[in-house]
Amino acid sequence: MDKWLRNTNVVRIIALAVGILLWVVVHLEDRSIPGGSGAALTEYTISNVAVTPRYDSNQFFVQSIEPPQVVVTLSGKESALKKVSTSGYSVELDLTKVGKGEHVLPLTPVNFPPSVIVKIYPASVKVVLEEKVKKEVPVTINVTGTPATGLKAGQPIIKPNRVIVTMPSSRVDDTDSVRADVSVDKAQTAVSKQVRLVAYDKNGKVIEGAAIDPPVVDVEVPITSPFTTVPLQLKLAGETARGFSVASITKSTDKVTAYGPQEVVDKMEFYEGPAINLQDLKETKDLTLDIPLKNKITQVEPSKVDVRIEVVPSVYKTLEGISFSIVGQNDLYDTKVLVPETGKLNVTVEGAPAVLDKLKPEDIQAIVDISNLPPGQHELPVTLNLPTFVKKGPQQDFKVTVEISAKQTKVARP
Secondary structure (H helix, E strand, O other): OOHHHOOHHHHHHHHHHHHHHHHHHHHHHHOOOOHHHHHHEEEEHHHHHHHEOOOOOEEEEEEEEEOOEEEEEEOOOOHHHOOOOOOOOEEEEEOOOOOOOOEEEEOOEEEOOOOEEEEEEEEEEEEEEEEEEEEEEEEEEEEEOOOOOOEEOOOOOOOEEEEEEEEEEEHHOOOEEEEEEEEOOOOOOOOEEEOOOEEEEEEOOOOOEEEEEOOOEEEEEEEOOOOEEEEEEEEEEEOOOOOOOEEEEOOOOOOEEEOOOOOHHOOOOOEEEEEEOOOOOOEEEEEEEEEOOOOOEEEEEEEEEEEEEEEEEEEEEEEEEEEEEEEEOOOEEEEEEEEEOOOEEEEEEEHHHHOOOOOOOHHHHHEOOOOOOOOOEEEEOOOEEEOOEEEOOOHHHHHHHHEEOOOOOOOOOO
């Protein structure tokens, strides 16, 4: 044996035989795989394979793919089929070279081993591709739940409060809102959180294919006492100096928001603000006043009010033929005005020119009270009710004389 191995020709013959043997083994392997001339191919079927579209999702929306799932048949050597990953392959639909509309396009197998023959049934699908458009939409926050006892959820603060929605062009007119839910159940303080937004149509259904920018917003829901917004009323005290009148009073806010118990705010029609002392004013004055807390109100917004009191030199005006009203009459008595005989008064008033220019006799109310008076003649004072910023002129203390008598009863004739 050692002699043979030392013989060069013998070694060459053995090497040639080994090479031929290896060639035969390799070619027999090749003949057993798909595309070769060998036999014994194995076939494997995969059902319900989803069609994966490849497209620019920022510009287009796939409205439909028919059918959305296909059947894939694999042929090849069993060892090769075993190499097919259960999740690594896909069936793709290339939409990168087409625009909006309806198309019939072939499907492409992706990530299958090259040693496996892949057939797709059906080989083509019908696809409808739709363009996307952008629309700015306000954000709506739906506050759910009930805060702790005695508290109330305020208006949500949203940042940003408007977003850009990219959606299929066919859904633009259907878009109703972009919203999210925030729960304030049993909350005692303000609720702050980030929420993800969803676009809804007019039927309350989610708009498929809609992209929201930004997709998440910051929301704060204040938790406060019950509140109401009512007119702010200022209380006037005193009168300006003689010869001067108030032309106008303006304030920085006409309304305030008052916080307090529910039963209090429910009954509130206005809020009585700070008192303004007009006593002996001779010139225009600017004030900044605190709005006081009253009647169990715990907070008022705003808490201050700027007031401008415009004071000008007075003018005088006489209004003639002002009727007066008699109040407190007894049904059993008649009342007759003796003085003045006309039953009317001429009243001189003082005020700012702009105020008196608009003043009419019917704006002044003259009242005589005869409540609880016995029959006879009585001289009584006249009370004048004047509009705001209007004062009585000098020597305008009026008196009237009335006669009260029992009504005469008619006697029926026999």
